[in-house]
Amino acid sequence: MSTINIQNLTFGYDAQNELLFDHVQLYLDSSWHLGLVGRNGRGKTTFLKLLQNQLDYQGSIDMPMSTQYFPQVVSDPTQLTLYVAQSISDIEQWELERELSLLHVDLDVVWRPFEELSGGEQTKVLLALLFTNADDFALIDEPTTHLDIAGRQQVADYLKRKSGFIVISHDQGFLDQVTDHILAIDRAKISLYQGNYSTYRDDKERQDQYEIAENGKLKKEIGRLKHTAAEKAKWSTAREGDKYGDRHVKGSGAINNTGFIGARAARVMQKRKNLEHRMDKDIESKSQLLKNIETPADLTLNYIPDHHHNLIHLDQFTLGYTHSLFEPIDLDVNRGDRVALTGINGVGKSTLFKHLLGQAAPITSGTLTQAKVIQSLVRQQYPDNRGTLADFATARGLDYSQFLNNLRKLGMARNAFTTPIESLSMGQQKKVELAASLSQPANLYFWDEPLNYLDTYNQDQLVQLLNQEAPTMIFIEHDQHFIESVATKVITLQPINPR
Template sequence: MSNIEIKNLTFGYANQGTLLFDHANLNIDETWKLGLIGRNGRGKTTLLKLLQNQLDYHGEITHRLSFNYFPQYISDDQQLAIYALQEVADVEQWQIERELNLLAVDPDILWRSFASLSGGEQTKILLALLFVDDTHFPLIDEPTNHLDINGRQQVASYLQKKRQGFIVVSHDRHFIDQISDHVMSIEKQTILLYQGNFSTYKNEKQLSDNFEREQNEKLKKDIHRLKQSASEKLKWSLSREGDKYGDPHKKGSGAIGDTGAIGARAARVMKRSKSLEHRMTNDIESKEQLLKNIEYIDPLSMNFQPTHRQTLLTVKDLQLSYDQRPLFNPVTFELKQKQRLALMGPNGAGKSSIIQFILAQFAGDMTGLIDHPQNLAISYVRQNYEDNRGTIDEFTAAHHLDREEFLNNLHKLGMERSVFNNKIETMSMGQRKKIELAKSLSQPAELYIWDEPLNYLDIFNQEQLEKLILSVTPTMLIVEHDQSFIEKVATQTVTLRKPVDETHIQV
């Protein structure tokens, strides 16, 4: 048995004003099934890179482990998936097929180009590649992104059966609950470690936050009382000091004969006032130490432009195909003003392909009909947005965005202002997702098309989006695998079914 021991770890990116880790100390047992959670930009992926010695840091990280990281980098996504995987690791085809069968994936996808696979299919074959290797310690970064509900459950069941430990980064609360026996949370000012799953963390964190709030309220009352007392004593002291020069014929007026006694008493009161002020300053400093890990969530804004058009999208008997292989059975639906339609279905069923067809970006074949008004203002959140590059000022100018609204939404999504000067391509995946989302929120649109908007977003962001959508009630077409999110925001659902499934399309 081996431990990962971290002593006085200090690290921050050179172009950021604050440290991600400041003299952090941790001890992680290699047998733990550890869920690593925290808000975007707090350093979850950075910590995995530090463990792999990919970044320079101060302090010590000691272990005797060899790591295997997910997601693996695919250098040429145009070649067949099996060849792309074999370039990453020395594996046999039968090994990958065995893991794909365990993940309930048709091994035939290995004979398609990696680029042509859906996001969920790409995730699954990269997970299969990870699971082939049982000699290295797995560092698994966001494995549920792009996975449908069944896919997430299959991965959770697989990890539950693994005897070796691992570290998993995920914002999927249900997933972390299923697979973890320890949870590590990177908070605003510290790193907290809990024995148990996400529910354990949530309960303990709620108790801690409630205690901090109660202490804060008590301290605020104490500070108010001290301020009032110090102010009163200071006023009396100053008034007595003035009496030393008052009318000498009035008894007790502070005439010349009384100046010594008055001055001494005023000095004592002044001293007590200064002592109260010093105590109050110390209490204020204590107050600043409270609430240090409580998250504050501000409401987002959305530039939705309601239109006079009643029907924004009509789909009739639509079927899309690649190489004469239909992706789904024919489907029919309508999207009307202020409705929010969720496209449902397993990975590879063609949900993103329908979006691509609407946007005139689909490269396959089509039968049926898709119709929408001309010059319809559409704002699109993409699954893949790695082409977002440059500074934020360059980005806002290139996309003709209102800079103030864009930056406000970015900040409300939890993006630290210190990150605003960074190049987008150097940001974390969560931060880059926020760039893509804030762009969509800032664009004037009649229809919002969001393809898996929750990928890489933390639970606070997910709740923000739910509240925003329910408040604004925009017209939307959404692809998302988070069942709770869909249940809250969608007004209707359309389920795509692959042609091998002979059941009827559910609308």
Template sequence: MATITLSHLTFGYDGQTELFHDVSFDLDLSWHLGLVGRNGRGKTTLLELMQGQHDYAGKISVPTKLRYFPQPIQDETQLTLYAMQEASTAEQWQLERELNLMHGDPDILWRPFNLLSGGEQTKVRLALLFAEEDGFALIDEPTNHLDAASRELIADYLKTKPGFIVISHDRTFLDAITDHTLAIDKQAITLYAGNYSVYAQERERQNEYERAENAKLKRDIGRLKQSSRAKHDWSLSREGDIHGDPHVKGSGGTGHAGFVTARAARLMKKSKVLEHRMDKAIAGKSQLLKNIEDVPELTINTSPDHHDVYVHVEDFTLSYDGQPLFAPVTFDVRRGERVALAGPNGIGKSSLLHALQGTFTGTLTGTLACPPSLTRSLSRQLYADNTGTIAAFAEAHHLNYQDLLNNLKKLGLERLAFTTPIERLSAGQQKKVELAKSLVTPANLLVWDEPLNYLDLYNQDQLAASLLKSQPTMLFVEHDQAFIDRVATKVITLSPAANP
């Protein structure tokens, strides 16, 4: 079977540490391959290298045409059909065929692309990706902004397609569609036969082995250092035998060679050799295994309010122009609860969070109440107003700069990003800034809208573990079912409003 072959690939951006060094592997074009790894490790860059977008050392052999998602759209204001045809030679009937296969609405082709929802834009771009049957698909994060039902539909759709490479931070999605996994880890790139769960299990076994080896090495280092100190002291004593101490009577401390005995010189030489060997052994042992991912606990600056009920919602709905977004809903968010809002895209989950903040522009019906003293910290879906350097951003938002910096470091933000304007950072880096801002903002209640977008799987685990440890009160929207199952203490599902 045909393969994409990488031979002795070496690549790094100017002024930065190499992303890949002397990397070689083969990827079968029949595989449904999941490409995983922490943000900044080079997943998207690897897809770009395959497409010839960067200069590199080594060789990449691609025996077929490559097709990439998401495709660039030149004019997002034009009708979707024309925007798609501008990016491809696909015919209308081919796009409609693919949309039908993923249970999408072909009528979206006749609406302006920029007026489509995020989920609709994803579906039409995937339809474009597979409308033409030649070539091999490279799919970069297709699940952002998709609700759980849409993710299942896209997964069912992709399972029927020929080989592809997909980057995703949704482990349930990866498990459903992949049969091989290429992992860009801390110090190695490894290919696994199996989906993400197979990789994760093998990875954890490797981590346990490395932790045990590191513990053993640290004990060995401790013993060697103790022995080295003893050898060093002995070496000094041998030097004293040779040169003596001029301040001690009878020590032979004149420094003349005539006072050096042959036996003392041999002992000193032996002690120096032993000391050198000990230092060399310590240096060797100190090279601990470093492929374990460091995922430290995040600092969450929440404190409980004295009220038992933080948010009271009763017979509540939202509407635009008299059309309700969802059926009336009743629930409370109590102190210590982490409440997830669930429901399909477009039903009004984010709008309910906006209503809580007083920023919803439509009509509110029913009761939505919070104690006047309640303070909230937001993590939003859209944050184009986050600009300037991290230091200037912290000052503008009255945040503790050191606390913000510490959380950003724990989230894995690269050092170069600290002095780069936020608006010039990658999507994943910008997401970390928005999330870190919320984490360090003093508050009683966290209000988060799709916090996992653009976060890698390690950051997702880190965030979940930190929330479970800190136990803040939360109201949040998220489509990743694994995260909801792990974090939420209660799930409120919004249902479509009954037809009038």
């Protein structure tokens, strides 16, 4: 067991006006299963880079062990998987196979080209590499991407048996299983919690509710103080008028009372200043607390309910190219249904999507009936999203104001609005694809893994939106929490030849 000692860590990118980290003090136990959470752009991946000494910073980081980062860079994916692994880490074949067995991966993958492995197999190979050397400390960045539900569970079971690590993930259920501490990068501070993600979320909600309640009290107090200050200022001004304005009025007594009135007015003015100073300190104190409250705005959906009751009907339907990919299914997609399409990687979920969208023509059997409706799609890959946001919106026929509004609500920084889409981060590119679908008029939505690269706040926004608007939708997603929160029907594709 070792301690990662961080003192006065200060860092910010030159292009940004604000620091990501400002005099941060942390003591982290290397035996912890530490989850690193926070909104996109708050510095989670940057924090891992700082721990690896890849960026210049102020302060000190005492890292008493060597680190290994996931995902590793694969320079030549055409090589056999074993040679790819040995080019990244000095390991023996048996060491890699030992870890792959724990991850339920067929050992023949080591003799297949890395580029021919499925996304899930590639993920597991790279994760296995992290733990071939017990002396290294693992820094794991988004390990659940490309993993189906079964694969995520296998990785969760694997990590639960391992020594300490830091993991970034936006899968709340996954974090609940693999973490015993949470490090949260919030708006105004970094906070450490003992427990899993649910513990952090519950504590954060209680803290936010307390601060919101305190803010309500503060507003009332501010109103009372302002009223009192205004009344006393009015009295003070009037007394000064008595002192000087009426001093020559016969019988007024003003000359004899000017000293008394002036002294009293001065005391009132000083009291007023003290009240204002106290009020300013209260405002500053509470505003610092409220900076830490995350209040994502409500998204908007350009959903147009269609007059059809039944939009898609499948009866003993299956498809494939050389053979059927999955067992025949029955499905009715009615107006207002949100259908989750699940199954292992490679079972044909995306192929079924493409067929329903008219983008693929595999061999089919069974009955398929579709109503002619306006469709909207969120894709896993979107390399054709390029150029400026304005040109992109024009090409898609989007309302530019609504499109930008949804991007802002998803947390897209305004300084990214002038950046070409292809130069944006993966999370920002995902938000462009998602905001386009939200802003496009549609009767039926097809969303293929919409949560990839989105933080938990964005996920909560989508859950609230979909439950509120109740659009007709078919979606592919491996996040069990999202499925349980949104889906009205779940269809699991069963492979013809289970692997």
